[in-house]
Amino acid sequence: MKQYPDQLSRAHKKFLRNLFPDRESSFDDGTLLACGVDASQRHAKPLALVRPQETAQVAELLKWAQAERVPIYPRARATNKVGNCVPVRHGVVVSLLDMNDILDIDGRDFVAVTQPGVITADLQKAVEAQGLFYPPDPASMKISTIGGNISTCAGGMRAVKYGVTRDYVLGLEVVLPGGEVIRTGGRTQKNVVGLNLTRLMVGSAGTLGLVTEAIVKLLPLPETSASVLVGFKDLGGCLNGAEAVFGCGILPTAMELMDHNTIRALEMHSAVPWPEGTGGLLLLKIDGSAESVKTDLGRIEEALRAVAVTFMEQGSGADQERLWELRRVISPAAFNLAPDKQGEDVAVPRGKVAEAIKGYHAIGEQLGLTVLCFGHLGDGNIHVSTMYDKSAGEQEKALKAKQKIFQLTLELGGTLSGEHGIGLTKAKYINMQMDKTQQRLMAGIKKTFDPLNIMNPGKVV
């Protein structure tokens, strides 16, 4: 098979400059270095950066790229944490940031049609202005794009009640390697015609084709929401509290956990509302009509009081934000415990969360490192941060912790990634989870879409 080019020929550059005139294409070192990194902190230098304005340009580009076997690296805000935006085989980085129009918001069809470069929070604001709701809320939503969210199948806190990005993508416009353009799915809420290419594309990390438009499902905007922050003596109390809430028959919008190490980090960071002796926290949100939120909140509080709580505080409307601010500052606060952080986004079956967290703590203790566990208790997707000090030579220990955390997660029936993917940074661990037969099937699907492997080559999905 033809090799990937080490550099672009004069003809290549001419082609790209014609297709992407003026500032739509760049070849200068500074720009190329800047667009070769993502939130994983890995980097590689591409041969060119292009900024398509419309699908037709992408189609032309992918026709050329297939013929010349030039790797294509789609990119938007590059918030990916596992290296999926890094152009490891060089080639051309395709920034979708100029394709950033919301094409339609339809309150009767309950769909929005959007280009990939739209910031997720901007889409949310736009649909909320019309009384509509796009639930997926990855932590990055104020800076990440719908295209990126689709590429990773982004999750978020509201997944407990509302599911993840995959559950909201009804249809896609995709440019295939070679330049053909397909439109999968559509504006209908139900559709069982054909194998589900739409869902296959979501989470495929740009390895099958390049998404140039998406039809996403919307819901009616819940009238209001309310939140409760509850303290417990220990982790066991948190888990009992969570069961008490689910036992009410109410599905909370979000159910976040903070373990004792997270609490310690927050206490070192700023004033906190909970009393001393709080060893675990739950932060819950519910939504619905004003009356139902009020009644459900009362019921949840009653159920929680039956469990031994150290503290309970509720907030509604804008006032909830002070509770959620505590959740949001966990990442910066963690650095009070150690200067370096290694973060995992493993997920385990919900009933195994207690065992998992105890195990992650034990792994930390064994290696002399602090492990923080926090995040999406409601769906078993726990963020595990191993804090360490690189300057004290602890990186090796942190890597050992990673291996052990993965091993325990899989032993408990979990997965190496609930939200971020595999990409570059976890590629070497994929065989721990995925057997050869499934890898063979996935390779077959990849080959069907991208026979010359030009779409985001070098990445593991």
Place this chain on the structure above:
Amino acid sequence: MKQYPDQLSRAHKKFLRNLFPDRESSFDDGTLLACGVDASQRHAKPLALVRPQETAQVAELLKWAQAERVPIYPRARATNKVGNCVPVRHGVVVSLLDMNDILDIDGRDFVAVTQPGVITADLQKAVEAQGLFYPPDPASMKISTIGGNISTCAGGMRAVKYGVTRDYVLGLEVVLPGGEVIRTGGRTQKNVVGLNLTRLMVGSAGTLGLVTEAIVKLLPLPETSASVLVGFKDLGGCLNGAEAVFGCGILPTAMELMDHNTIRALEMHSAVPWPEGTGGLLLLKIDGSAESVKTDLGRIEEALRAVAVTFMEQGSGADQERLWELRRVISPAAFNLAPDKQGEDVAVPRGKVAEAIKGYHAIGEQLGLTVLCFGHLGDGNIHVSTMYDKSAGEQEKALKAKQKIFQLTLELGGTLSGEHGIGLTKAKYINMQMDKTQQRLMAGIKKTFDPLNIMNPGKVV
């Protein structure tokens, strides 16, 4: 490529009798004829029927079938309406009805693990006894199986709020042609490792592999529900009513529509509660905690009264069933209008429902046939029944109506099937909806899973 065998050799039969002893295999004409039909009323005679008791037998069977190129037709209760259970290339029908154990219901993981032969309503009852909830509710749920539901990606009335089968399948055990067994996904609520083979299998109509076990997602069981039946002067009123409900920010569990022809059929069938002059009906259900259902119901009624309604009646608890009984008798009641029925399960974007139904009615009037429109307004999935009289030579007209209904549906951005699939009966219409490129991709995926085309051959997905 090796041909499919016209008949089984002595060695073939010996193999099957050894693998499936006693009543687990059948070769007699009566049995073979009986297992060659499904709800489409198409039929074909297979060469054998086998009834596996465990996955290992299925794996042996599919290893043999691949080597001998014998078609494999998975089957459970055969409620499929488009012929997906019909063994058109003969081969072996594999009844999954003996693999009917619920293996686990876990109220902490919020999952059930089930074999494919479990009746969907039985699974629902079993999980509800533990305060849990499996939402997908195809009309056939009392007689159809989870395996069949997964095969078609069954929908139902609760899809408005809760989505369809696809949204609840977290993991699968699948036997591939050739006998390899894979386990996709798992018990975690979030998982972004690998291309999503689980979702690809759902709705693939048994053409990629044979599902022998499923892990399905459960929710906490809503405490209670309530229903409202609302009459309007005409279809336009119904649509305004639906918008008023969505405008409350409340997502109903179900939102069913009945048009004037459906109303007429029901009036001819039994006593009805609505007044004369009712030309459209909405039947709504909401669920949640007792208090929230009460408050939401009040709010919905208030919103509906602002639209011109002819009638409104609510029911809660067991008392709702009398309202839903009216919905359930539509199918038998329709035969008051004509002796034969041609049913479609098209779906259109929700905002195009009014235009679609008006168009379907016009198609009927043009051809002199009555067209009933009813069903899942909440998600745009309208059941369109063309009533005709075969004995009066109207079948040709009905087929013309089908073609026109499909054409209009696609013009409105809809899909030929929201719930039933393509299979045999709609195979010749697939090119109306699916372009060659997507068909090529799907064929490539099929070939990756099933290179010799032994899984349910002769069907269109």
